[in-house]
Amino acid sequence: MSKEKKRKAIIFFAALALVFMAGAVLTGSSEKHETVQEMMRDSVLHDLNKISLLGIKDVNPGLIAGFIVSGILILFALFCRIFVIPKFKLVPGKFQSVLETVVGLFDGMAKTNSHHLNGFLGAYIFAAGAFIFTGTLFELFGVQAVTTSGHSVSLPAPFSDINGAIMMGCLSYLVILSGGIIGNGVKGIGKTLKEFSLPISLSFRLFGALLSGALVTELVYYYSSLSYGLPVLVGVLFTLLHALIQAYVLTMLTSLFYGEVSEKTEKKKKAKDKAGEKADAEESNQESVDNNEQEAAA
């Protein structure tokens, strides 16, 4: 592309952006049915905007988002199973490489952190990681849903709903507990129960991280003056980072604790004994060095 053409393209896109901006400012936003305080309070407490779940129960928008994300993921998996996986080659193509890298990443994480019983752990952290990552990215699309009060809301990330975050935290703790029981029996239960704060910390870490992201995004989009330029940074980059970091943190913590509680106790004792012997040897070495120094000084 020549310089002249480039210059023309830049001017065209800048003019287009200005036209959209002017249009947005001149038309104004529709009348908001809630104040920013109410909106942010609802993001935390979920007591105002409820969505009817097939007429059975009024639920938080996060649960609906969770169902949609699960549906998308299952459809994607089905597509891969039918159309992609049967055509896998020994020398992988681009898409095959991506799939293999993702599966290999979680499988490797499970194997690295837990030397025993890592088959189930790998599958669990794969599902959890995929759900958290996709769920967090889901809020980027601003899928609209109608609340029971007839207002439109954009669906948030499933884990910005406290119920979703509690489910994920507690389920991860149960998975860790199961690893402890299978690996060490009753001792494993004891080891897992020692970490009694884990379900709370896992749940609220996830909830807090996603809620803060959702709050910032809501705040930015609430005021039309903040809606130009800033969402590129806040909406896209932060959400992408967020999705990666939260998926990584939860899966890493789960696999770490799982590996710790499922590890056989005898090995630890041996390791401790070895460490004790090493420390003793170092101490005696240090003493002999000190004695030599004293002698040399004398």
Place this chain on the structure above:
Amino acid sequence: MTGVPLNVDWQQILLHLFNFTILFGALYILLYKPVKDFMAGREAHYADMDAKAEQALADAQSSKESYESKLQSFDAEIKAEKAKMSEELETEKEKKLSAAKTEAETIIQDAKAQAEKEKSKIVKSAQKEISDIINEAMDKLALGESDADVFDKFLDAAEEKSK
């Protein structure tokens, strides 16, 4: 649900759990397991290839060693054969030499005997001739020729003989 902090709703937690359980099962069956199985299969395939290549290499190495040892044994065999041949050659040479010597001695002895024979024959014939000449000279003397003539005739006759 009032009175519960942050409006935590156990029913919704169970619904989330239900949702995630289905997702976990579906992802495991449809994506995680098939991809992992494929990767394990490929790993096994390459491990198998590697093992086969190593086996082939080991076979090649062993056959190389066997050929080398065979070559070495051939060398030794060739050396032994050479030594044997040269020994045989030497024996044959000696045999031929001794035969030639014997033959040469026989030839020399034969030649000597022949020469001796010839010599005695010549001497005999010379003696006979001398006696003949003497006889002739005596006859001539007896017939009245001078000593000088007889001597000259004797010399002429001897000269003629020698020619």
